[in-house]
Amino acid sequence: xxxxxxxxxxxxxxxxxxxxxxxxxxxxxxxPAAALGAEGLAADVTMLIGNGYVxxxxxxxxxxVRSEPAVRALFTSRTxxxxxx
Numbered sequence: 058x059x060x061x062x063x064x065x066x067x068x069x070x071x072x073x074x075x076x077x078x079x080x081x082x083x084x085x086x087x088x089p090a091a092a093l094g095a096e097g098l099a100a101d102v103t104m105l106i107g108n109g110y111v112x113x114x115x116x117x118x119x120x121x122v123r124s125e126p127a128v129r130a131l132f133t134s135r136t137x138x139x140x141x142x
Contacts, residue, residue, distance in 0.1 A: 066091040067098065075101045082107035 063085035070091065073079050079102055081091060091104055111117075122129050 063087075067094045070095050070098055070100045070102055070104075073100070073102045076103075078103040078105060080105045080107055082109075 062083070064087075066081070066087055067090070069079050069081075079091075081088065081104060086106075088106065094100075095102055095104060122132060
């Protein structure tokens with residue numbers, strides 16, 4: 058289960074199968090509430106905290122823009138402050 062909504066820590070823990078993993082991926086998550094809640098619920102779950110950083114992410118993003126015409130069009134169709142339009 059992946060969680061990114063504030064206040065759902067206990068619900069996410071309860072919805073996770075014994076031995077399962079919950080990924081908390083938002084700074085809105087109360088990490089103390091999640092940790093204490095899992096203990097109080099006697100839940101056998103692994104809790105991970107995502108931070109959004111992945112090594113090589115910049116290269117992957119640029120490769121996506123270069124290789125996918127629809128993605129590239131999102132960027133090239135926009136006009137910026139330096140545009141002649």
